[in-house]
Amino acid sequence: MSVRTRFAPSPTGFLHIGGARTALYNWLFARRHGGQFILRVEDTDAERSTDDSMNVILDGLKWLGLDWDEGPALGGNSSRGNRGPYRQSKRVDIYDRYLAKLEEAGLVYEDEGAVRFKVPDKDITVDDQVCGAVSVNLKEQGSTRFDAGTKQEVPTNPDIVIKRPNGGYIFHFVNVVDDIEMGITHVIRGEDHLSNTPKHLALFEAFGIEPPTFAHIPLNLNQNGSKMSKRDQGALIHEYQEKGFLPDAVNNYMALLGWSGKDDQEIFSFKELQQRFDLNGINKSNSKFDYDKCLWVNAEHLKKLSPEALSEASAPFLQNGDIPVNDARIPPALELARERSQILSDVPGVIATIFSDTVEYDDDAVAKVAGREGMTEVIQTLIKGLDTVFDWNTDAIKTAIEMAAESIGAKIGALMMPCRVAVMGAMGGADLVPVLELLGKEEVLARLRGFAKKL
């Protein structure tokens, strides 16, 4: 039987890193086994579901490259796959049919307008691929509830509500029905669902259907050790896009948070992930999100990007920085920027000076250089030396600076920093000589002359 996994988000907000990781694991598992990945929108709670938030989730998945074989199309008006519809709000007739089965079997009853499913009074064992065998008796378990307000146990009905008085169906029921109808073979989901799983198994049994394989993955927590919330740094997928993370890097980092290839490799291409991901490598314990490491993973991916891919990915960020995207100097400039950038939004800052007609001088840098003795002579020597360069290329520029240094009995180092500050305005930044080359002779000389006047 072919593997079929699904991601079943509830469209109530944004695509959260926890959800995205769940989607990724399901996607990787399906791809690894040549199966199908299904996207199903759990929007049974009409009051909390909107098309907009569904599209945010679809956009996020698309950006990550987690394409689905079956599920709603962007926009939500059409879908692909023959087991749809893939929005629960449009599957009511199917749920009605399944409810009728339970009614026939005498397993449900009405309770104040709602419909309850009678849970069996016995141990139900989840044979989880990550957590092992977990047994629970729903009848005993559900007989009391802890009221957080009064901190009291209050008696409750263990039989689970599967349909609201207003006719709407409840998660546990639709989740199971859809997994049956959609032929889901493996359910990979957050560990927060582990305690719900016996309920689902009871429903599978009631329908006489062999349940899928379950794998409950540990949760991602924030730095404080509590569940990631929307306000935590790195929680929302669209922010990665905005900040200039690469989708593959985000996938890589998400994979690492809860899964290990069992060796020392940490940087995985998307393709490698597809080849290597397995349920065995999933960890048992929760992990804390580490933004610094995520940045590092992205920087590693940035280094490996082809020049073409780098250009393409950088374009929106260059535009933001008012840098001309189609300038012929962009490709070499990007090469200067890539080693100094962790995310693409770092890129414009590294190379902006090349494309600007003014120099933004850092006061401290200027003061430091200007304070040196004989600086006027140094700058004049640089101007003279560089003015003689015919073929304006890195070798010739470097040679000219070396000769200029020699002419005043100085080491090249004594000229480089003044030149850097004069031309780029700061002590740090991209390699100076290539920057000089890209800037062009006239501009470099103009900047040096301008700087000379400041002395």
Next chain:
RNA sequence: GACCCGUUCGUCUAGCGGUUAGGACUCCGCCCUUUCACGGCGGCAACACGGGUUCGAGUCCCGUACGGGUCGCCA
């Protein structure tokens, strides 16, 4: 509170009865270098605790502590 899951450097993790407990991020040195960064080298830093089992326990068992989760007519 009851039940469920978990616990190796600050963080992500390797380890599956015998290891100087390995790697990575962060941080700190040094080297490279025209700066910054990259890279290279090195350093700081961990088996939650207590009992067992065993010749021997990070590895197996039982407790305790701590963390997380679930206990909805949310998903």
